[in-house]
Amino acid sequence: MGGNGNGNSPCASCKLLRRRCAKDCIFAPYFPSDDPQKFAIVHKVFGASNIGKMLQEIPVHQRADAVSSLAYEATARVRDPVYGCVGAISYLQSQVSQLQMQLALAHAEILSIQMQQENPAQGFTDSGDENASEYLNCGNLHAECLSFPSPSSMVDSQFS
Amino acid sequence: MSSSATGTSRCAACRNQRRRCPTDCIFSPHFPSTDPERFDAVHRIYGASKVAKMLEEIPPEMRGPAANALHFEAKCRIRDPVYGCVGIISTLNEEIRDTGTELAKLRARVAFLASGAQERQLGQDYTIVDDHWTEQQQIGNVVL
Numbered sequence: 033m034g035g036n037g038n039g040n041s042p043c044a045s046c047k048l049l050r051r052r053c054a055k056d057c058i059f060a061p062y063f064p065s066d067d068p069q070k071f072a073i074v075h076k077v078f079g080a081s082n083i084g085k086m087l088q089e090i091p092v093h094q095r096a097d098a099v100s101s102l103a104y105e106a107t108a109r110v111r112d113p114v115y116g117c118v119g120a121i122s123y124l125q126s127q128v129s130q131l132q133m134q135l136a137l138a139h140a141e142i143l144s145i146q147m148q149q150e151n152p153a154q155g156f157t158d159s160g161d162e163n164a165s166e167y168l169n170c171g172n173l174h175a176e177c178l179s180f181p182s183p184s185s186m187v188d189s190q191f192s
Numbered sequence: 193m194s195s196s197a198t199g200t201s202r203c204a205a206c207r208n209q210r211r212r213c214p215t216d217c218i219f220s221p222h223f224p225s226t227d228p229e230r231f232d233a234v235h236r237i238y239g240a241s242k243v244a245k246m247l248e249e250i251p252p253e254m255r256g257p258a259a260n261a262l263h264f265e266a267k268c269r270i271r272d273p274v275y276g277c278v279g280i281i282s283t284l285n286e287e288i289r290d291t292g293t294e295l296a297k298l299r300a301r302v303a304f305l306a307s308g309a310q311e312r313q314l315g316q317d318y319t320i321v322d323d324h325w326t327e328q329q330q331i332g333n334v335v336l
Contacts, residue, residue: 077246079239086237086273094274101278105265113246114254117277118261124284131291138298145305 044071049080058087062099070103077106204231209240218247222259233266234259 042053043060048071053060059080063071074083083102090098109116205219206212208231213220219240223231234243243262247255268277275282 077242078237079242082237082239082242086269090273098274101275104278105269105276109246109265113250114258115261116265117281118264121277121280121284124281124288127288128284128291131288131295135291135295135298138295138302141302142298142305145302149305149308 044068073106077109204228237266
């Protein structure tokens with residue numbers, strides 16, 4: 033997959049670092065010479081020695097996944113130098129909140145329809161609407177929940 | 193929060209690096225000496241020079257949020273050396289997919305109820321058990 037140590041094709045990391053690619057180069061399996069951009073971006077964000085240290089502390093069978101996630105984080109950081117992956121997490125959390133709110137609304141709508149069907153003569157009754165609104169309130173769908181957390185507030189609360 | 197040039201109160205970064213903390217130290221506003229763990233985490237994952245370079249490339253007013261985000265990602269990586277904060281992204285994507293599926297089912301149910309369809313005309317009875325639809329050969333009222 034990657035470069036090898038016999039001098040014919042150094043891996044992307046050794047090529048960038050301008051050094052001999054050893055047979056047991058820790059980077060070679062994960063940074064092939066045909067994808068120089070991958071190592072360039074992780075090196076820009078994390079640094080080669082930090083990558084090497086991290087890989088050494090990880091079991092061999094998990095290193096490929098680790099490299100993929102490091103490349104993902106580095107790409108996110110280059111695209112968004114301020115928030116990096118945290119920006120993506122914040123966005124996804126807001127998506128989850130929106131979906132959960134829509135889920136609660138759908139539940140409330142079902143409840144409302146069922147109550148109408150049970151009491152067709154009354155049509156839209158106050159008790160039906162009250163039960164539906166009570167469901168919404170029980171789901172804590174208050175106004176403040178509709179304001180999605182900013183990346184900053186999410187980071188501040190995450191490890192407090 | 194910031195340190196003075198006299199060296200009596202260095203920021204966490206300069207303390208870690210065992211150097212004098214200048215008045216214009218780029219780390220001191222964001223890595224106070226009162227929270228050494230914060231700089232230890234980013235130093236462990238990114239290294240001091242990389243962090244400094246990243247902060248220098250960001251407008252000063254955005255360096256605080258950037259330092260917070262770097263700390264968050266570093267902590268995630270320390271907790272989960274394989275996936276880091278990408279693990280959180282995967283979990284959220286799964287949650288979005290599952291919630292979306294559940295929402296689609298509920299909306300279909302809403303459409304079904306709203307249309308007032310009569311299951312007895314189909315000769316089948318749809319019973320919902322724990323959000324799963326199952327068919328039963330039963331003539332009678334719809335059980336919801």
